[in-house]
Amino acid sequence: MRAVVVGGGISGLVAARDLAAAGHDVLVLEATDRVGGKLRRGEVAGITVDVGAEAMVNRRPEGVALAGDLALPVTHPSGASSRIWTRGALRPLPRTLMGAPLDLDQLADSGVLSPEGLERARREPDLPASELDDDVSVGALVDDRYGPEVTDRLVEPLLGGVYAGHAREISARAAIPQLVTMAARGSITAQAPALPDPGSAASPVFAGIAGGMWQLPERIAETLAATGRVEVRTGVFVRRLQRPAAGWDVDGEQVDAVVLATPAPATARLLGEIAPAAASELATLDYASTALVTFAFRVADAGDALDVGASGFLVPPVDRRRVKAATFSFAKWDWVRAAGAADDLLVLRSSLGRRGEAESLQVADDELIGVSLADLAEATGLRATPVDAVVQRWGGGLPQYAVGHVDRVARIRAAIDQVPALEVCGAAYDGVGIAACVASGQRAAASIDAS
DSSP states (O other): OEEEEEOOSHHHHHHHHHHHHTTOEEEEEESSSSSOTTOOEEEETTEEEESSOOOEESSSHHHHHHHHHTTOOEEOOOSOEEEEEETTEEEEOOOEETTEESOHHHHHHHTOSOHHHHHHHTTGGGSOOOOOSSOOBHHHHHHHHHOHHHIIIIIHHHHHHHHSSOTTTBBHHHHOHHHHHHHHHSOHHHHGGGSOOTTOSSSOSEEEETTOTTHHHHHHHHHHHHHSSEEEEESOOOOOEEOOSSSEEETTEEESEEEEOSOHHHHHHHTTTTOHHHHHHHHTOOEEEEEEEEEEEEHHHHHHHHOSSEEEEEOOGGGOOSEEEEEOHHHHOHHHHHHHHTTTEEEEEEEEOOTTOHHHHOSOHHHHHHHHHHHHHHHHOOOOOOSEEEEEEEEEEEEOOBTTHHHHHHHHHHHHTTSTTEEEOSTTTSOSSHHHHHHHHHHHHHHHHHO
């Protein structure tokens, strides 16, 4: 069998890898000039860094297992803790489940909430189980159990980092199904002792790859080339799928099966004639645009302000700052600190942009650098001039899982299942993280192989 995979992000590459391993010939068609999608290599002050996703979830197996299969060195964040920049100060981030507090004493000590907000949150253990027959937004669920200030100052910045969205619009069942399950049982805080310790050295929450997550797609591409079964073409924009009497015609390429590993708008366009019901559903999926600004500072200029034992900070939108987060990469990842040590440099990055804020990102790179430096100065006291700064824009980069997303995906898959030898995969369906995208590619390849 010969298959085509449209889209060379991590999901598409994994699908191609699994199909080749099953003995099939594969053609990967990628519209941009490189594979990898949101896993991308960049350089700041001569240091190679991630300018896209920098970490994956460690507690689900797909991403870490893939890195192991590819002989890439898995690493974990240092012990540096994250902060919340809110109510005029950098405050410790209390233990939460994606912003839902799990330790009310820690929450009180953090100073993140006002006295009134804390009093409301302390009532959560006394509330009955939530009635959740239908999907609700994460914000609505947390508002109901802890009060709106918890949503505004804790859930929003954490979800903003993952989805670049808004808590009161994002589906609870799609984004945090564990929270839904716990709320349906009763008090979330009362169940907290049964959850894994986020600080456990035996089972860290996150993992990375020493040298950068960008190595994951590049190593897959290398191994695909070595199989002799896979051809990867970049700079190829697929315009049309056709279904002749047998097999598929993909812009003139005759193949037996198709995997669409493209963002929802592109997938909707390609499926318009083939699977119109799926295309209609996909066309409703919104995306958020973001930008990352990566900086290098001299240790002598910035160490006192930045090297303080924190891995960075998150920013609630209610505080009306331009940046939504800053990651002190040198403090979070030992490999980044080591990479900068030769030239006495500290590398960090800021993140900007949430759903509905694309216009604010449509400015010159110098302006994004300037507003990031201004917020860093106000948050940390940093007054240094960077040695280098690099802007990476991700226009329409993150799908928004609106309320009802799980049912929407089920309808899409039901429509796709009516078309033989066709599959879809990627961040639009079952999770935006690397592990979820790896699993999505694996699922698509297994379905095609079984057909």
